[in-house]
Amino acid sequence: MLDQNTSAQLKTLLERLESPIEIIASLDASEKSEKIKELVTEIALLSDQVIARFDGEHSRRPSFAIAKAGEQPRVHFAGLPMGHEFTSLILALLQVSGYAPKVSEEVLNQVKGLNIKSNFDVFVSLSCHNCPDVVQALNLIAIYNPGSTATMIDGAFFQEEVEQRKIMAVPMVFQDDQHIGQGRMTLEEIIAKLDTNSAEKEAAKLNAKDAFDVLVIGGGPAGGTAAIYAARKGIKTGIVAERFGGQVMDTMDIENFTTVQKTVGPKFAQDMEAHVREYGVDIMNLQRVNKITGADQTANGLVEVELENGAKLESKTVILSTGARWREMNVPGEAEYRTRGxxxxxxxxxxxxxxxxxxxxxxxxxxxxxxxxxxxxxxxxxxxxxxxxxxxxxxxxxxxxxxxxxxxxxxxxxxxxxxxxxxxxxxxxxxxxxxxxxxxxxxxxxxxxGLLPNTDFLKESAVELTPRGEIVINERNETNAKGVFAAGDCTTVPYKQIIIATGEGAKASLSAFDYMIRSGQ
Missing domain, CATH: 3.50.50.60 (FAD/NAD(P)-binding domain)
Known part of the structure; x- marks a missing residue:
């Protein structure tokens, strides 16, 4: 099942196990069961701390579960977690044993604070590059919430269930058999869905923040680059993003980004976020902007940003880099059958x-x-x-x-x-x-x-838009609103490419810094 190189790498990783674990397979007489049995056996042979059992009683067969020795299993894989999901398997093995996840202390406390007892099912396809984030997030929630379980279900393994539940898009998530979401979701997004008071808590935290020097709206390539260039100047920089990474997260192949011959969107976004965080940028994720008020329209000469949750942020300058989204057909039946064909x-x-x-x-x-x-x-x-x-x-x-x-x-x-x-x-x-x-x-x-610019929130603002909704900018990325700049796919700049968006983000940031110097701010 595992080639020699993969086995060697996994053996090294399993040395990090914090305590003994069990892999418990629930099998039947099918060929798929034989493959799961082979995988479980191979993993157990790589570490003395891994015990393989084949007496599982899970109703979904074939499948296997991972549990700390002596405890009830909470993490289940109904299928072979190979391809994009192999990382989900490795993390589950480590984290079930007690290995600390690579999330901030704040986020981990939010996971523990959910205090829920639910059974989560997530349907995936092994070619889906968005699915692992959801699988790993639900696994983490199950691990830190006793009484909860998380099950990855490979649609190819359980085609009858896919047909019965009308699963026509992945990842598709169910909580106690109730559909709660589909598509790529981060751990923070899932926590927000499960914690009904999260919006109020977040609004209070945001309202307490001091004014920024540069506040970037949007976390795609343009926004990430703008934040890096601003923070390098040693000024107070923040990013407000509905989803850090933006449309890049839905892009499979990225080719010919200078010095990078080929990569995939989620990896590109992950590396970009790590780069941004190196400079101490305040990243405010999962936030949607409702309104922008230019510096010439406010009493204190600062640009005001109002968020959907009611919070308000202030900044000497704002860079709009909200990107674009897939254009819809806008025909009868499209909305009704979204994710159902x-x-x-x-x-x-x-x-x-x-x-x-x-x-x-x-x-x-x-x-x-x-x-x-x-x-x-x-x-x-x-x-x-x-x-x-x-x-x-x-x-x-x-x-x-x-x-x-x-x-x-x-x-x-x-x-x-x-x-x-x-x-x-x-x-x-x-x-x-x-x-x-x-x-x-x-x-x-x-x-x-094609694409549509994400600028609907600007239609009632003073920021000038084209009939297509693109933000009108000059060669210095300035809009017509004082203190407001823009970059990337949401603007009038032609050729919507990642490499162009990053360049425009850098330009906008340098122009914002120059504006602050010339205006004495």
Missing amino acids: VAYCPHCDGPLFKGKRVAVIGGGNSGVEAAIDLAGIVEHVTLVEFDTKLRADQVLQDKLNSLPNATVIMNALSTEVIGDGAQVTGLKYKDRATDVEHTVELSGIFVQI
Whole structure:
């Protein structure tokens, strides 16, 4: 099961175990059980502190649990935690033994303070790069809350349960059989969902903060870089982010970022956050901004930022770097069937549609790449493009056209997502040349039609926006509002690329610093 190199690395890691642990397998007569038995046996042979048992009585078979010796298991894996989930397995082995997790003391105290007794199930696919964060967060909650359990469920192992529960997007989380969320969620986000008083506590903490010199709104590549460049000047710097990392967290492959030939989005975001924290930046995560008031409109000459939870922050300057989000089709049925057949991440959700018929909406690079990837998993993929030609790079078009199970429909307007009340069953589109409407029978629709700037909160503010919602800036990243700068995909700068966003973040930060010097602040 484990190759020689992986076994050697795992053996070294298991030397960190704080106390003996047991791996308890619940098996049946299936081939999948044999694979789990093989994995459990191999792990146990790597450490004298690991005991393998095959007398588990868990109702979901095959599966295995990890427990401190002599205690009831709280962490369960229903499937083989390989691929992206192998790290989840390693952390579970260590943390169940008592090895301290790499989270702040504040966050760990919040986990312990939940004092809950719940059973958490999280459905995953092993190709999903967002799933491990959720699995690891729930495992940690179970470990530090006696009476709670966390179970990772590989949809490929339990296809019948996936069909029964209508799981069509991952990660999908249930608490005591009640759906509580889907998509990538950090530990802090899950704590906020479980702790009903967290918003009030956080608002009180934020209101008590002194004014910043530079306050960055948004935690993507532009915002992270802006914060680094500001903090290096030795000035008081903060970041308010709805989700640190931004859209990068949903990006699988990043190529040709100078000096980095290839990486993945979550790794890029993790490294960026570590870099930002090195400079002591005050990161205020999971915060949504409601309103910005420029320095020329406030009594004290500071820019005021009002958050959704009611807290207010003040700063001499603000850098808006709120990025962009996936554009939606905005047709009937799309919202109703989101996560029930309508998806936006082919890497995460594609495996759930194995052997089925799906569509991809959009003929740019993202759409064509998605169609190519999905063609290797699904029975058939239909790419639907509004224009009369595809806009993707020619090499991608050639690859798509060579696939026997891919169809391209151009000059087509998607008009409706069809479903049976539980899940997607088809897509309606209109031929723009003839006005004739057609229906394609399918089980999934992957939307890949570009980006929209995250600037809705600025529509009632003094900050100037284009008709598309982009923030208007000059060559120094200044907006029309005093003390307010902007950078990245939310602005009028062309070519929405990570490397361009980082450069723009640096520019905006240097311009904000120059503004403070010239205004005597």
